[in-house]
Amino acid sequence: MPKTVRNPQQERSIDKKNRIITAGYELFSENGYYNTNTVQIAKRAGVSTGIVYGYFRDKKDILREVTSLYMAKVTKPILQLFDELCAPFDVRGFVAEIVELVIAAHRENAGIHEALHALTHTDSEISAQFISLEDELTLNIAGRLSRLNVIKKDAKEKVHFAMDMLQSFAHEYIYDHHDYIDYDRMKKLVTDSIIALIDVD
Amino acid sequence: MPKTVRNPQQERSIDKKNRIITAGYELFSENGYYNTNTVQIAKRAGVSTGIVYGYFRDKKDILREVTSLYMAKVTKPILQLFDELCAPFDVRGFVAEIVELVIAAHRENAGIHEALHALTHTDSEISAQFISLEDELTLNIAGRLSRLNVIKKDAKEKVHFAMDMLQSFAHEYIYDHHDYIDYDRMKKLVTDSIIALIDVD
Amino acid sequence: MPKTVRNPQQERSIDKKNRIITAGYELFSENGYYNTNTVQIAKRAGVSTGIVYGYFRDKKDILREVTSLYMAKVTKPILQLFDELCAPFDVRGFVAEIVELVIAAHRENAGIHEALHALTHTDSEISAQFISLEDELTLNIAGRLSRLNVIKKDAKEKVHFAMDMLQSFAHEYIYDHHDYIDYDRMKKLVTDSIIALIDVD
Amino acid sequence: MPKTVRNPQQERSIDKKNRIITAGYELFSENGYYNTNTVQIAKRAGVSTGIVYGYFRDKKDILREVTSLYMAKVTKPILQLFDELCAPFDVRGFVAEIVELVIAAHRENAGIHEALHALTHTDSEISAQFISLEDELTLNIAGRLSRLNVIKKDAKEKVHFAMDMLQSFAHEYIYDHHDYIDYDRMKKLVTDSIIALIDVD
């Protein structure tokens, strides 16, 4: 008797599944994956413990969906920004906007990034999901910027590296406030570095 | 009745404590903190389960020491490089050296960085250890470079950001190999960005 | 994340909780608190180890409930006897009845009194429970006897001391049978002493 | 290879053994038998963990000796008082003296009585030791008082019961102070009850 997981079609069921994912999202974000148990998830989602296993194969399966949700939340606003983009455009202004966007995304998706990233190393599936997100973003953005002729050379490498910078900085900005750092000045350095990176031929 | 932990003085005991730390280092690195149990650590260290608690208050205490070990491993070679540094010096060559060093450190200290960083978000003690490592490195390096007049302005912000870049890149380089990225080209971009960052006034 | 303990409402659950308490009662009684482990309790109760922690915070929590159960078992029949009491009444007959009652209670509640009393010295919570039981009994009985004008002076001191005598004797009677003691004669001495105590002005 | 336990002849060894017993006495008294471990005992005695097993077969063996020590401490002063006793004598004064003596013994031997008595129920060996102590005291005292013609009938029963009363009261007096009890009045009741008991024919 192969174990089956419901694939909810009905509205009420979909809602229930989503509530579980959201609960997982919040709890993993707050306490990390290993410090969250299924009873907590069920309680937060307002469902019974048992039904969780109606929608998800196991705890890891919730993690997978939480990861997808996270991906969507982070990717969407950035791609949207690019959608509205058309040449000629103000590079500095645009980069500044992106910086703010990434910071905001980081702030909103608080702990989950850490919680998920943490698992990246021991869990190949999550790792793959993360990598494929990066791939999609990198290639998508690199393609757009190439087409717009904003970046002429090494677009993928530049975009990827720029994304890394942004992520590092956003993390720094949100979580690891060091007293001796002037974050506004640092933000300017980041923006400048990215602009310089784009302009390098 | 305060629980006491042996503070080993004899060589053999120190060795045993170190073997436990090393075992923890390796296992946390391979499987993460939560997927490693004390029996595994003891077995890998070649000691009994019981004696682990002769040297460490609890499992978390092993983690603390593992973190310290990691800190030392990462910090030392970098500070050493700076120790050998004297003006006038070849900025490009030096940065290139640093890049290689950080990549090497990342390679050698494989999973542990992830495993530890993962806990940063749920464990304030580990977080504090990490932050204090960054503080030390940043301030130390920023101080040196200021004194050598290599960086004239915003030294701390620049150094901190440069370190973030390096870390992101090293991580990328070691773990997340994307097929479509030419990592040598990317390495050059990183080096250039750091140099540019230093030169900005 | 406050740990929650089920507060069973359903009959079956209440029964299960009671079975655990009873199992604890028996095992603590037979082997003492420290020589009883949670696996034994679960087995005796016919439940799994895990569910024990669904009903009780920890092993100590079982002890608390066992103590309460013991209290009830010991207190109830004595208070009941007093409930049926009305003046004028035959002091000698009544005291004799009480003596038999306390012996019976001791016999039935076998080892548990010892097991619990044992903890009294190292566990302030159990100690408090015991003391409050004594308080209740002493004050209740002293009040009744004062009101009935059976005892005119120092009612609380007399009642308390009489209870001590009874307990000592019952313990002696049940457990520490010495060959050279004629326990029927001793029982008469106890009865007489209590009667004398009451009559002292 | 039958396990042997040293039977120390040399002074230094005897001293060491005694220090272990004393340490056990104190620690069992403070924390109970089960909350005391051998490392603590060794530390308090100022010896190594290992050597404890040179003098004692196991932890229980320490308990045995501690029990003996307790016996001696409690028995001696009482028997001594009787040794000094000769007719004709002042019953009331003598009983009052005994009461004070037992209270003092209880105070000094604080927790150990409880700690040991606790084990009485699960440990037949300790139980036997306790009973034989009582036997010795009861028979000894009953014999003396009979010979002195102080008690004419049921001497053993009376003495035993009197000892129970004293013990209960002393325990009460030292440990379970209830606010609503006037202990001086209660002490008088105890003394009177014992005197009455002796005088009953």
Added chain:
DNA sequence: AATGAATGAGACTTCATTCAT
């Protein structure tokens, strides 16, 4: 489809006892 009580393997930790030095 839903509930939530129940299961039991396994995690962390303690400690009586042994043994190499």
Added chain:
DNA sequence: CATGAATGAAGTCTCATTCAT
């Protein structure tokens, strides 16, 4: 004789998962 580090069995408690209702 003495040391105290070492052993490993056993205890308490947690939690992913199942199952009777």
